[in-house]
Amino acid sequence: MSEVTDLVEMLEKTGIPMSNELIEALLRTEPSDFTDFPLESFWHDFPVPFLVTDSGVTKTISAPHMIVTMLHHLELDEGLHVLLMGSKGGYLATLIDIICGHGGKVTIIEPHDEIAEHTSNVLERRKQCGLIRVLGKEALEDPAWDRDVDRVLFTGSIREIPDFVELLIEEGGFILGPFGGRIQQRLMKKEWQGGAWLETDLGGVVFGPMDIRESERGFPDPLFIADEFEDALILISSVLGENSEEVYRLERLVESLRELPPGLPEITSSFTEEEIIEHPVIELLMTEAEWLNELWPTFVDILGFDLEGIVPDLEEPLFGKRHADFTP
Structure with missing residues (x-):
């Protein structure tokens, strides 16, 4: 785990805010458990592939500084239910699971069967603190869903909040994600307060598109x-x-x-x-x-x-x- 320790120290030197809980989660999680690709780029703060699909599309785990930035702005705490839109190979979900603890829950919505299967297989090999489940996009149409989601994290760019997500957020819960098109995006926090979305602009980012809607x-x-x-x-x-x-x-x-x-x-x-x-x-x-x-x-x-x-x-x-x- 010496590479992980060095990575954490490097991120701390950049001044990115990291709680003790986040640092502990990083140190307890070995990135090589989530990808068979070389991790050299990841140690240098760049994305790393975790899967090349049958159609030739490369799916990646985000760069460490972006992972840490998103987790910081999620304001995670024990017992929260986090909805993760896009699996990122299970690495991000594992970090969230450790921070949210035994009473926490992470629901991954992954629209692509191949990626969902890969992520499920990876997570089955790991001991979970709370509950992590991997579901397809059809799960969002399940009427049994309650408004019990505290946080939603989009791992790819979107233009607007999908209707099905609005129905899941509790009062005081919020959505975090890159809003915009392929070329220009802003990392936005959108909090549900008193029947309206309160927005906070957290700066410019560059993500690939979140393809849940596009895939349909x-x-x-x-x-x-x-x-x-x-x-x-x-x-x-x-x-x-x-x-x-x-x-x-x-x-x-x-x-x-x-x-x-x-x-x-x-x-x-x-x-x-x-x-x-x-x-x-x-x-x-x-x-x-x-x-x-x-x-x-x-x-x-x-x-x-x-x-x-x-x-x-x-x-x-x-x-x-x-x-x-x-x-x-």
Whole structure:
């Protein structure tokens, strides 16, 4: 455990607030119990992978300074019930379990079966102080849930508090998490007091997206695409200027996407080329193809999604030529 001790000493020197209970939890928890990947990056205060999924997605345990920061702001105490949105391999839940003690409870909501199974297997090998359980997102729809949650921690970025979480928070309980899009987020504490959310801004952070809601969306969801384009606007406006024609057109496109009627069908493999092209979302994007053409590769780089494999081959490519201002 010498590496853990050195890590704690390093974090103390940075001035990050750490209670005695948090320090004890760190010293009692060996990170190697939660990952088979080398821990060199973790000892140097960087994230470390704990799993590469079958689809090739790397899932990580957050950097130590961010873990300590989040646990400090959670204001943990014995006997609390903490809802953890996203497993982080079980490491974060174990630290919370030690701090909250024998009367405490940690409920992990992990939307991906593969990650949930991995986390459950890891936690089964460890002795727990209180209760740690790993559930899928369908558990949030269980009517048996009571408003007995004291803290909620989101381990990925979200844009707003999901309705199902609002129903779980006790008076005086609060939510902690990175609120914003893919590019810009703020670590926010939102406390439920007297029927309203009281917000405290704890500073800028960078997290990957919390995909509980996104995992339920089919393509092409116009609201999802609008959200992604709004994120891209932050970068594009800083490069091209807030008054540029591209920024203006993208802002109008976002408005048009949000105005599309709800309940549009998901494009599936059974769709013909004609049906795909006539889909309202694709049709809207295609009408903007002339100017979107140069920006689309930037969207792919920033946002990580494309229409390849969805939109059929056309005589002229729909999107693809990189804008000169974004060419290295």
